[in-house]
Amino acid sequence: MSLRLYASTVEEALDRADARHWTQRPPRSHRARMKYLLQQIKGDHQALAALLATSADNIHDVLAGGTLTDAQAADTEREVLRRWQPQVRRRAHRTIVDNDGLMTVSFRAWFGFTAAVGTTDDPRLRFLTTSLCAPYPEQLFTARHRDAPETELHRILSEALAANYFNRRDTPNTLESVSLKQIDYLEFSY
Template sequence: MVDSVGESLDRALEGAFTRRIPQSAQAQMKYLVKQLKGTKAAAQALGISQRTVERYVAGKLKRPRRDLRDRIEREVKKRWQPQIRAKARKKAASTGGLVVSTRARFGFEAAGGTTDDARIRDITQALPPQWADRLFTAREQGANEQQLQQIAADGLAQMYFRANNSRAHGLGVEFTDVERLDIEL
């Protein structure tokens, strides 16, 4: 399964963490209960019963099944080191930018049969801070995957295909069939 733009943004921010997340199911569950201010809220976030959460916190249950383990880890990572995450986001959006590495089908709005026909390309391109800011802001405002992909495509079009708008003015880029997508800060 291919990562979404949103998942890639989250993973990029996780790379800034200065400490590892709690490792045991009990420690992760205790962290979630503390962050969500109660076992009921933690149970709702994970889609399990409140009693199950209490059993993990007490240490009576120790090894969650794979899907629950993945949900617990995802919820912990979502809330882990919020200040570090915010600092990394601010740096990317103000000075650092980000690097998008993808393997996807890129094509251009042009007549069929030309060299502008869509084809699979491997592209690794640094995007300046304004594109990082647009992506993070859209993610925070609840943009769907298609909207995030469009922002990434616009950034790649400007920086890679139009060389920061120094050539190929007005070139419309299509970004589809994403096979791989990684974002780094």
């Protein structure tokens, strides 16, 4: 993993939390990461180039010992983290869900909410740490397993925060809503 220990997207934060359950380290060098990703997409250099927003020639250069730009290295790392040890990841998720495990989320973001009719709290920068209870961890895991877009993951997290923030664990479709914008820091623990 990179030296950056935080995430700014729900997708990346879930992948980083999953990394705590791995039984082996993912590839670390640019060349090893490229080889791994090529194996994952059945050796299709063009598909890998499209995934990493680079050229097939650049893929060949890296495999021959070349280097990546910082942006390409970050994209490569993100894809490796997303694909590494899927069975271990799913087993950890299943164990958490089956044992009514809680998921803890810490974040610093522009957080606001609407509550009872006529009241509102405009978004402001807040740092919060809270636990997410069922059914939200399972919803996040299920969405992540099917590569749901960031917008869907963000919506699930917002609903979970609304349920927790207003202590409405039994009725997930409450009138209260939470807005979570400009995420600066996001971390899940489970």
